[in-house]
């Protein structure tokens with residue numbers, strides 16, 4: 118039985134996030150929300166992130182502004198993206214703390230991380246969470262599900278990146294979850310080891326390909 122881990126990036130969003138939370142709750146599935154600092158520092162964003170945490174989901178830092186890749190920023194700006202978001206998440210009682218850099222449409226590779234942010238993660242005992250399935254719900258709100266299902270069939274453990282954004286894509290989440298279950302996938306909250314180059318502050322995979 119193939120394992121599938123779901124993550125929701127770039128929120129919270131007042132339209133999409135409640136829908137996603139309702140849907141996950143209905144299916145009894147726990148996931149992770151990688152939030153943007155500038156959204157989670159608004160009253161609506163904060164309420165939604167708190168709700169996600171209260172309902173058993175994990176919440177992680179996904180940079181403040183989701184602008185340039187961390188590796189393309191100077192040291193001060195890269196640290197700002199990380200630190201300001203951590204401040205907005207200071208209420209979060211969760212161990213380990215999680216960080217996911219953004220790749221620009223799912224790209225991995227050089228420029229994904231900044232050495233100064235890597236140091237932050239090591240010192241703070243963070244787990245760095247990447248991904249292995251990016252079905253493109255951000256650009257194809259109605260067609261992403263078939264690609265996601267096809268990918269999940271070919272992998273032993275998929276870590277899927279979806280987005281709780283207001284582009285209508287999450288209208289299909291209910292049907293996606295039903296199909297995953299029908300196909301016998303095991304939906305779990307943990308992350309596949311090949312997607313976590315830093316675990317609890319310990320570097321467990323070479324980082325040269327990322328920075």
Ligand SMILES: [Zn+2]
Nearest residue numbers: 126127183219
């Ligand atoms: Zn993102």
